[in-house]
Each structure stands twice: as C-alpha cells, then as structure tokens.
Amino acid sequence: MSAPVRTGVELPSEGAVGVSDHLVEHGHDDRVSARRLLLPGLVFALALAYILVGLVVRQIKDGSAYDDRFRVQSSRIIQVPAPRGFIFDRNGKLLVGNRPRFNIVADLSALQDEFRDEYLRRFREARAKRNASPKPYKLDIAGLRTQAHVAVLRRYLDQVKRVLDGRTEGVDADAVKRHIESKRGLDLPLISDIESGEVARFVENFPEEYPLRLYVDSVRDYPYGDSAAHVLGYLSNSDDLGEDPDEDPDITELGIRRLKYLGKTGVSGLERACNDSLQGKPGSQEWMVNPKGQLYRRMSETKPEQGAHITSSLDIEIQRGAEKALGVLKNDSGESLKGAAIAIDIPTGEILALASYPRFDPNRFADRVSADYYRKLQETGGEFNRATKGTYPPGSTFKILTAIAGMRSGQLDPDEIFECGYNYDIGGRLWPEHDGMSFGQVDLEKMLRVSCNVYCYQLGLRIGIDPIAREARRFGLDQKTQVEIATAPKRNLIVPDAAWKKAHGYSGWSSGDTANSSIGQGYILTTPLHMAEMIASVAADRTRTSVTLVRYAPKSDLKPESIGLTPYQRKRLIDGLVSCIEDGTGKSAKYANSKTKTGALPLSIAGKTGTAEFKKDGHPVNLAWFVGYAPVENPRVAIAVMLEGEKGISLHGGASAGPVARAMFAKWLDSQTKSAATILPTEGVPAPEDTPAAE
Amino acid sequence: MREATPSLSRSLAIMVAAIALWWVAPGALRRLARESFYELQAPLLLAESRLRDLRLYWEASSRSKDELLAAARDLARSNADLAVRLAQTDALRAENRRLEEALALPSRPHIRQVVARVAQRDIGRWWSRVTLAKGRVHGVKEGCSVINGGGVVGRVVLVHAATCEVELVTDPSFRISATLEGDERERPVVVYKGATTIPFEIPRGQVSHIPSAFKNTAGHPLQIVSSGLGGVFLGGLYIGTLETDPVETSDGLFREASVRVRPDLLDLQEATILVPQWDPGRSLP
Numbered sequence: 001m002s003a004p005v006r007t008g009v010e011l012p013s014e015g016a017v018g019v020s021d022h023l024v025e026h027g028h029d030d031r032v033s034a035r036r037l038l039l040p041g042l043v044f045a046l047a048l049a050y051i052l053v054g055l056v057v058r059q060i061k062d063g064s065a066y067d068d069r070f071r072v073q074s075s076r077i078i079q080v081p082a083p084r085g086f087i088f089d090r091n092g093k094l095l096v097g098n099r100p101r102f103n104i105v106a107d108l109s110a111l112q113d114e115f116r117d118e119y120l121r122r123f124r125e126a127r128a129k130r131n132a133s134p135k136p137y138k139l140d141i142a143g144l145r146t147q148a149h150v151a152v153l154r155r156y157l158d159q160v161k162r163v164l165d166g167r168t169e170g171v172d173a174d175a176v177k178r179h180i181e182s183k184r185g186l187d188l189p190l191i192s193d194i195e196s197g198e199v200a201r202f203v204e205n206f207p208e209e210y211p212l213r214l215y216v217d218s219v220r221d222y223p224y225g226d227s228a229a230h231v232l233g234y235l236s237n238s239d240d241l242g243e244d245p246d247e248d249p250d251i252t253e254l255g256i257r258r259l260k261y262l263g264k265t266g267v268s269g270l271e272r273a274c275n276d277s278l279q280g281k282p283g284s285q286e287w288m289v290n291p292k293g294q295l296y297r298r299m300s301e302t303k304p305e306q307g308a309h310i311t312s313s314l315d316i317e318i319q320r321g322a323e324k325a326l327g328v329l330k331n332d333s334g335e336s337l338k339g340a341a342i343a344i345d346i347p348t349g350e351i352l353a354l355a356s357y358p359r360f361d362p363n364r365f366a367d368r369v370s371a372d373y374y375r376k377l378q379e380t381g382g383e384f385n386r387a388t389k390g391t392y393p394p395g396s397t398f399k400i401l402t403a404i405a406g407m408r409s410g411q412l413d414p415d416e417i418f419e420c421g422y423n424y425d426i427g428g429r430l431w432p433e434h435d436g437m438s439f440g441q442v443d444l445e446k447m448l449r450v451s452c453n454v455y456c457y458q459l460g461l462r463i464g465i466d467p468i469a470r471e472a473r474r475f476g477l478d479q480k481t482q483v484e485i486a487t488a489p490k491r492n493l494i495v496p497d498a499a500w501k502k503a504h505g506y507s508g509w510s511s512g513d514t515a516n517s518s519i520g521q522g523y524i525l526t527t528p529l530h531m532a533e534m535i536a537s538v539a540a541d542r543t544r545t546s547v548t549l550v551r552y553a554p555k556s557d558l559k560p561e562s563i564g565l566t567p568y569q570r571k572r573l574i575d576g577l578v579s580c581i582e583d584g585t586g587k588s589a590k591y592a593n594s595k596t597k598t599g600a601l602p603l604s605i606a607g608k609t610g611t612a613e614f615k616k617d618g619h620p621v622n623l624a625w626f627v628g629y630a631p632v633e634n635p636r637v638a639i640a641v642m643l644e645g646e647k648g649i650s651l652h653g654g655a656s657a658g659p660v661a662r663a664m665f666a667k668w669l670d671s672q673t674k675s676a677a678t679i680l681p682t683e684g685v686p687a688p689e690d691t692p693a694a695e
Numbered sequence: 696m697r698e699a700t701p702s703l704s705r706s707l708a709i710m711v712a713a714i715a716l717w718w719v720a721p722g723a724l725r726r727l728a729r730e731s732f733y734e735l736q737a738p739l740l741l742a743e744s745r746l747r748d749l750r751l752y753w754e755a756s757s758r759s760k761d762e763l764l765a766a767a768r769d770l771a772r773s774n775a776d777l778a779v780r781l782a783q784t785d786a787l788r789a790e791n792r793r794l795e796e797a798l799a800l801p802s803r804p805h806i807r808q809v810v811a812r813v814a815q816r817d818i819g820r821w822w823s824r825v826t827l828a829k830g831r832v833h834g835v836k837e838g839c840s841v842i843n844g845g846g847v848v849g850r851v852v853l854v855h856a857a858t859c860e861v862e863l864v865t866d867p868s869f870r871i872s873a874t875l876e877g878d879e880r881e882r883p884v885v886v887y888k889g890a891t892t893i894p895f896e897i898p899r900g901q902v903s904h905i906p907s908a909f910k911n912t913a914g915h916p917l918q919i920v921s922s923g924l925g926g927v928f929l930g931g932l933y934i935g936t937l938e939t940d941p942v943e944t945s946d947g948l949f950r951e952a953s954v955r956v957r958p959d960l961l962d963l964q965e966a967t968i969l970v971p972q973w974d975p976g977r978s979l980p
Contacts, residue, residue, distance in 0.1 A: 083946050100904075100948045163926070196884045197924045199904075200872030203886050204925025205838070208868050216904075218948055283946070306947035 068254050075256050076185050076287050076295065081241045081263030082280030083218040085307030087232060087270055089316040090350070090551050091671075096232055096271070098218040101367075102194045104160060104202065105187035106153055108180070109295045110211040119148035146177045156212050157190055163205045164198045167191060185259045185287065185295045187215060193367070220264070220271075220366045226359040228319050230385040231312070231351075231485065231549055233269020234365035237262050241282040256286075267365075268383075270312060270549060273484035280307030311551040313350030318343055321667030322355040325660040331646055339643035339657075340387035342532035343664050346539050346635045349546045349556070351483065352671075353664065354529070356390075358382040388487040391494075391525040392642060395612030396434075396451045396653065397627045398472075398520025400538060400577070403444055405471035406459045407569045414444040414572035420454035426511050431457055434611065448576025448608060449584035451653075453519050460518025461511055468517055469497040474543045474561075475534045477526050482546045482556050488527050496523035521612060532640035535627040538563070538577075539606070539635035541570065577606035578632055585609040588658030589628055589665070601665055604632040607639075609653030616644075624651035626661045630668075637668045730855070737830075737857050744814040744828050806929075809833050809968040814858050816963070822865040822889075822898050825849070827966060830857040834970050838927060843966045845957045846933030847871065847921055851968060861966070864934060865889045865898040865956050872925040873902065873934055875909075876918045883909055884922050887934050887954065898956040900934070905941045905950040919954055929969070933957065 058066065087096035108115075122144050130137060153171045161167045169191045179188050190212065194202070202214060220235055241263040263282070266272035283304030287295040322343065327336040336357055343352040360382040364373050377383050384390065406412030422438045423430040431453070433439065439452045447455040460468060472478065478495040480487050494500070496517060498509035516522030529547065536545040541563055546556030565573065580586040586609045592599025607628020614621055622645035629638040641660045645651035717725065758766075794800075811829035829835050831854050841848040841861050849869060853860035862869050869889040886904045902919055911917055917937045923930020935957060941950030 083948055098948065100906075199886075200884055200922055200924035201926050203870050203872050204927040208870060208888075216948065218946070303945040305945055 072254050072256055074288055075299070076289050077256050077258045078185060078285045078287060078295075079241050079258055079260045080283040080285070080304050081217070081261055082282050082304035083306045084220065084235075084264065084280060085278040085309045087274075087278075087310045087312055089312055089314045089319075090352075091315060092311075093316050094223060095228060095312060095314065095316060096362075097221045097223065099221040100216050101192070101219040102196075102199045103189055103215045103217065104191040104194060104212055105189050105215040106156065107187055107211050107213055108184065110209075111152055111156075114152045114211075115145075115149055118152050119145055122148050122151075146173055146180075149176050149180065153188070153190070160191070160202065160206070160212055163201050164191075164194065165201075167194075167198075183259055185289065186261060187213075189215070193219075217261070220362070222362045222366075224316060224320070225363065226361040227323055228314055228316065228354070229269075229359045229362050230356045230387065231269050231314060231319075231354050232362060233271035233273075233485070234267055234360075234362040235264040235271055236267045236365070237368075238265035239263065240265055242276070242279040268385075269485050270310060272486075274310050274550070278307040278310060281305040313345070313348075313352065313549050313551045313553075314354070315343075315352045315667075315671050317671055318664060318667040319353040319355060322353045322660070322664050323357070323359070325663035326355055326357045326641075326643075328659070329643060329651075329656060331649055337643050337645065337649070337651075338381070338386060339641070339660075340385075340390065340528040341641045341660055341664060342387055342529055342639065343668060344532050344536045344545065344547060344638045346536045346545070346629065346638050349482075349536070349548055350551060350553075351547055351549050352637065352668070354387050354549070356384070356386040356388075385486070386642070386644075387528045388481070388483060388485060389527065390642075391488050391492045391527055392623055392644075393522070393524055393612040393614050394520040394526050394531055395610030395623060395625050396453075396520055397531055397535075397608050397610035397625045397640075398524065399448065399451065399456050399518070399610075400573070400608055400627075401471045401475060401477075401534070402456050402459060402468055402518045402520075403448070403573060403576075404538075404563060404565065405467040406463050407566075407573075408471065408564055409463045409467040411463045411467075412444070412459060414569055417441045417443050418447075418452075418455045418458050420452050420458075424454045424457045424515075426457065426461070426515050429512065431512075431515055444572050445576040445579055448573070449579040451580070451585050451609060456518040457515040460514045465497045465509065465514045465517055468514075469495050469500075472524070475537060476544050477524075477530050477534070481527075481529055481533055482548065482558060483529065484549050484553075487529065492525060493527070493530070494523055494525040520610060521614075528640050528642040531625070531627050531642070532638055535607075535629055535640060536635075536638035538573075539629035539638055541565075545638075574606055574632065577608055577628070578604070580609065581605045581607050581628065585652075585654040586626065586628065586658055588654050589626055589661040592662070594654070594658070601662065601669065603630045603665055603669060605630040605665060606632045607661070609658065611651065611653045619646075621645065622649065622651045624653045624656035626653055626657035628661055628665075630665055636672075637665070639664050734856050737855060740814045740826065740858060741828055744812055748812065805972045807834065807970040807972065809835060809970055810965065811835075811859075811968055812965050813963055822960075823863060824852075824866070825861050825863060825963060825966075827859050827861055827968065828857070829968060830855045830859050832856055835859045835968050836970060839971070840928045840969045841966050842928075842932055842969060843963070845959050847928060848960065848963065848966045850927065859968070863889070863960065865900065865960065867891050871928055871934065872922045873919045874922040874930075875902075875905070875937075876920045876931075884924060885919075887919055889956075890953075897958060898960060899938070900954040900956050901951065902937065902941075902954050903944075903949060903951040905952065907943055907947055907949055909941060909950055911937075911940050 083098045086094060086098070089095050123139070123141075126139050126144060130139060150171050150173045153176065157169070157171055161169070171190065176188065179186070199214065206212070222229070222232060239260055239262065241260055263279075266275040266278065271278065281304060283302050285301045286299040288297040288299060290296050322341040326339050326341055329337045331337060339357050341353065341355045343354075344350070345352055358380045360377050364370070403412070403414075407414060418441070420433065420439045420442045422436065423432045425431075433453050434451065437450075439446065439450050439454070442450070442452045442455045446452065472495040478490070478493050480490055480493070496513070501507075501509050501513070501523070513522055517524055533545045533547055536547075537543055537560065542560040543563060544558050544560040546558040546560075548556070563570070581590050586605075586607045587594035587597065589607055589609075590601050590603070590605050591597050605628055607626060610623075610625030610627075612623040612625065614623065624641075624643040624645065626641040627639070629635045639661050641657040641664075643651055643656050643660070645656070651657075720728075809829050811827035811833075813825055814828040815826040817824065825848075827841070835851060835854050837851055837854050839851040841851060847864050849861040849863040849866070851859050852862045864871075864887075866889045871887050873885050873887040875883060875885065883906045884904075885902050888901050888903065890899045890901050900919075919934040919937065921928040921930055921932040921934060935954040938953040938955050941952040943950050
C-alpha cells in the first residue's frame, strides 16, 4: 500500500498530496460509501427477492388458477344443437326426418368496426343537433347504438335482398337489441328458410368472408303430414340442447359462460317420450373473446352428433287406413266425426295404429306455429289425443267383462237362459232394452251376439257391482296404460263401485248403478286404448297386455295372469264374440254389405259392438264402439274403434264403428301379405338391441 | 466520408418523410397511387405475354411440314364437326325462339364473350389467381364468370384498365352453386368450394350440401357441373369429378366429397370472360 506507484505521469515532489494518500483517502471513502450503499442494496435485494418469490408463487404455485381465471374471462362456449334422430315405422318407412334449413345470418363480430363508425357518425350528428337546440336534453346513447347496428345490418341485408330478389324481410330493432344484450357472441338470424335457388344465388354472388353468411340448421320433417300426428308429436323451441358426455369437465367446473343456439325439444308424442335419445349430442365451439365480449378466435370445435333413430311399432299403412276410415262419417257441416281407432299386435303388445280425429299437422310446428293455426287447433281440439286421453263410457263393449265377472264368480253358467223382454224393472223403474227390442230367451252367446241389455241387468244384479268392478280392475281399466305417450290421468279412469261413489260424495250405491255399470254406462269412464288393450287381453287369455309404441321395447314389468275361465266358459265367450260378427250387431266389421253378408274379409273375427250416451261439456254425445280381434283361431291383431256423434247424429256401434274396424282389418291383412317381402329393419334403423327404451 | 454522411441523412429523412406522408395521406390518394403503380406496370405484363406468344409462334413455325399437315387435317375434322354442331345449335336456337314466343317469355339478355390471354401467373399463387390480358377498356366487370373449353376457370375479382385478376376455381375462397351430373335421378343442388392446393399437385376442391339421402347409382365417379341457378355462371359447365363417394357429415344433414379439378388448369393459356349485359349481381332470368 505504501509502495510508490508508477503512473508515467510526473508527480509533484513537495507540498503535494501523494497518490498513496489519495488512495488511502479514497479507500476510506469507498468503505463509507459501501456502508451507505448497504442499506439501499439490502432494500433492493429484498424487493427483488419479493418480486422473484411473487413471480414463482404466481407462475408456478398459482399459475393454473390464473390460467383458469383467464380462461373464464376470455372464453365463451357456443353450443350448437344436434340434428334429432329419425323415427321409422315398423317396416322402415320414415315417419319423422329432418330437412336442412338454410338461413342467412349476420356475423356480428365481423361488423364491429362498421358498427363503431356508424355509431360515431350518428353520435356526432345527434350531439351537433343537441348543441343547436335551445332546450338541452340528454342523448339516448343506447338508442343510438341500436340505430347504428340496425342501419349497418339493413345496408347489408338490402344487398342480399337485391340478389335474392323478392325477399321482404327487414331488420327488427327490438330483436337486434335483445340479441346483442343476451346473445352477443352468436350470429344474428336475418332471413330464415331460403330456397335452394336463393342459396345458389347467395353462394355465387357473395364471397365467403362476407359478413352475412349461410347458416344451416335442421327442421323436423313429417313426410306423412298429419298422419299419426298424435303418436309422433311435435317440437317447440328450447334452450336445453342435451348433454355432451365428452365435454371438457373444466368447462363446467370453471363456469365458462355458454351461449346457445336455440334448439328443439319434444312437446308431445314420441318426440317427447324419446326426447333424450332423439336429441343427440350438441356441438360446441370454444371462442376467445375480446374485452367487449366479441368473439375473435375459435380455439376448438366439436361437431354435433345426430340423435339415435327410433323404430316405432306403427305400421303407417294400417295407420293411414284407420285415419281414412275414421274420416268417412261426417256431421251436418260436412266435417268428419271425432273419434279414435287403435290396432294392437296381440303377441307383442306393439301398437300398429293409433288414430285420433281431428288431427294436426306437426309440420306446422316445425319452426314457429302461426297464431291462426294454433287458434284453429284450439277450436277443433285437434291437438287432443282421443285414443289415449279421451275418457268415455265403453257401452256394450263392457258386457264382455260383465260376462267374465259372472262366470268367474261362479254365478253364471254360459248356457243359462235369461228371459229378456222389452225392459226390466229395477226398483220400480223400467230399464229398457236397446232399440225397443225384446230378445226373449237369451244365453251368453246370444247376449253377445245381439248385445242384450236386459240379460246384463239381471246378471249384474245377481252378482253385484263388486265382481264387475274387480274384473274391470284386473283388466287395468283403472290404471294408466304402459304406452310411452301421454295418457289420461288415473283420476279420470273410473271403475265405479260403492266405495268410489261414497268417496266422491255421491248418494249411496243403488241397484240402478249396478245395472248401468253392467252395460258399460253410468259412471264408468275409460279410454279407447284401454278397450283395445282389454280385447287384446281377452284374445290372448290374459288380464293385461303391455302396449307400446316403440318396436323392440324392453319387456314390461306387467305380470298378466290368465283370465281364469274354464275352457268351456272361454269357448262360449268366444262363440258369442264370433257370432256377434257373423250374425249379430258387428257384421259390418267383416262384411262390406252387412245386410246381404257380401264382401266378406277372408278373416275370422271375434268382436263386440257398443253404443253409449254421455254428456260432454254439458251436451249429450252419442258414442259408437267396436272392439274385436282376428284371426279367432290364432289371435294376432286387436282393434278398438270409438266415434263421437254430436247432437242430432245417431250412431250405432255396428253400423258406424264396424266399417272403420273392417277397413283396419283389411289393411292388416294387406300388411301380412306384404310382410314376406319386407326386410326388417331397413338401413339406418337401429338393430333391436340398439333401440333406446322410451320413457 | 464526410460528404457521404449528410447525403445519407438526407436520404433517410426523405424516406421517413415519404412514409409519414403516405401514412397520413387520404385513402383515395393512396388508392390512386396504388392503382397508378399497377397500371404503369401493366404494359410490361402485356408485353411479356406478347413475347411469350411470339416465342410459342416461333416454336410452332419450326415444326416440320408433315406435322403441320397432320395438324391441319385434325383441325379440318374439328371444323367439320363444329360446323355440324353449329347447324344443330342454329336449329335448336330457332326452336327455342319459337317456344319462347309461344310462351311469351321475356327475351334473353346477351352475353358477350371476351377472349383473353393469360398475362401473368404468380408462382406463389398458381392455383389461386391468374391475370388475364383484358380489362375495363374491354368491358370486363368484377364478378364476371371466366370459362374455357374445359369448363369453369374462375371469376373476375379485380379489374384494371387493360388487365383483370381472376380467382381460380381452385382458390379456397371460390364457391359456386353446382349439381351432380351422371345420375339421371333428381340432381341435387350442391355447393362447390375450392381447397388449398400445393403448387404442381393435382388441384382439388370440396363439394358440400349433398343431400344425406343421395347415393351414387351411376356406377362411375360423378361429375360436378355448374347449376346455373346462381346468376353468375351458366348451367352445365364442368367443374371437376368426385374423387370419392360422398360421405355423411357428423350432423347427418348432408354428404360431402373431395373433387378432382380439371388438370388442364395447370397450363392455362387463354380463357373466355363472359360479360353479361346486365349487372352480374342480378339473377339470370
């Protein structure tokens, strides 16, 4: 430290401070400076350490949380509904399909700059106008913004309309405002359902990057129009697009905001019953959004997957045959009578036809039903399914159950003769035979052939109401059927007895009530489907038939039991039902001309007719019924028909409902002839094990 | 060195000033400058095109007499064939006119054909754009269809004074309403779209919106032709051939397939621009 330093520069010899002294002094200063710097250095080091630790914590420890927060803030999931699955009839004929619908929509994110420019222009104009006004007022900023949106959209829409030629659609300011408030990230629909020629013109005249673009969605298509409408049902708009089981679980967990295109959901019929299967898997797109919530980059896309196809149990030819036959009888105004007709495949319980009149056209509900059409439906009751929801007294068709009750109770020998006059005295009141007839000596077979009331009055009074009600309940007349579509509520299905009458606040049970019930009149109410199920069960010698509208439906949990008649009792019962068709009230169900017994179907048929009266909405209504099955020796098809005669129209089960049943038996015969050439299932129809179970 | 420094500074200053000026210049001025620049170089493109034609002519003139005689014979046969077809067309035209008069249909507008040589084809956009040597002065308008003997070539997307740019049928942004030919049943209206193609590979496109129920029952690959419904292209012009049978899309609504586009577009020399006498945006009557 004390050694001289050679610097090459001449140093002063005396009276001057040496270099070493300088160094010593500087060294001292440096130490002082270092001490002084220690504190800020420490502070800086601590700050740096804090920053580094913070960085580590945020980047490594909390990194995923920040990533999640970023994703939630900057991502949007757009869900696109999947095309619904098809519905086929049992022979593979398409009953419900989809048709693509081409729409023109505006890509709002591509128009943002134009929206802003237009808004600024309008804002400046409005501000200038306000400044010039002597009376100050507040500018309607939200209104100006909507006006700007509408103006820009209208400009583009006009260009498109010039090319499409003939379109009159406009831009609805309220709809635009609503859309931007609630569905900002989605395209705004401008023109719906354009034709193929218009698609061609749009495609060739506008580039792909044009802000208005084609959007294709699917619309339900019912190729048979209003045929089987009550079975197939219809759809309405819905935000419920179904679940995507393969969706990234983070999306749900993080709560990333979803925007959904409007989907469809089943409102009635199989569309509703099988909605989960038909709905399919929605598509989804994950988009990045800017701070204004506008989409600007698509991160990922999953295409929607079409729903599963359903094979219904219907045979559309039998269905159409039933509908055509139902429409034959008309009232004074020339309108077809209201009614229902059902055909059931006895071995499986599958419903081959389920017709109800009046009907509706589900195609009218495919997009948005018009108010006029809906009002008309309300007036005519076309939406109401009479076959499954309408409850009516079954009339003389119920006599089958009265007879079974008599035989099972051991109080009726089928060969026993009852003396049957014009009427029967019950408690001092004369209960008449139908049509002013007197049938004389009547046994079970004759009772069923001629539909003798007096026989049933006597039988009913002999056995009492309880065995009759018990039998009706065994056949499920007080239970909802197993069919998949909506049916009458249980409370509307009435099998009356003393307890029921008491529970409902009526006076005590009388002999007249029993007599009435024994002929299917009075309080008893049931649906045409129940009566079809009943006759199918009688044909198959069981108490219940599990009916279904889905082919290859899983086995029902119903446990039917044998009716419990002796072979002879059963034979006499069937003899009666056959004679009803061959020589009795039900001839028109087999013969084209029942008087001459010509035009017979090559089919052995057993059946029973019925005529009933009841009050509907306070007005007397005359009902015509037919229940029957065929072939007698090997029961395959059961049919029930019900027609409502309005005031002034007199109906009879045989003459009115019989021909409808005949038409249905004829169609069933046709289908049996053709079935040999039919290949099941057709392409696109799922194999039995793949068919989803309906709800 | 001392003298160079101020000059460099000045140059840099001028450049910065020019950029700043360009930046703040009104849009119309900038567009004018851009188009002027393009129009100035257009004669070079045309000259280059002429020179290429001249080179081809000289190449052809070096052929032997035998070759020329054979070519002349082929040409004479083609001419005779065309003369027959022309006569048939005249007869059909007369029949058409008679029917139109009988049905009181509105008269058809005239379509003017403008034949144009290829002026330039950029190697980087070989399957995307081509510049034709006809432009505004020849009546060419944006949106006009461009065809040649093989079918659809593309659509005019930019028109200059003496040249125009054509978006080729293979460009990913080109789309046209088309139909499937070769199946005698109902012909569905579909959408053809160009697809990204690597230079010198077989050009491809994509056809979509084929109805899901469609099946190729013709027994051979189907051809895609213009539908004529779009108002820009006439109907029946060949676009390409399906490479595969259409496959169903995941949503089950449609089928789609890849299309092999005409390979002769690789060496396009000449095309015809169809200039309708109505606004190309309007539909064909």
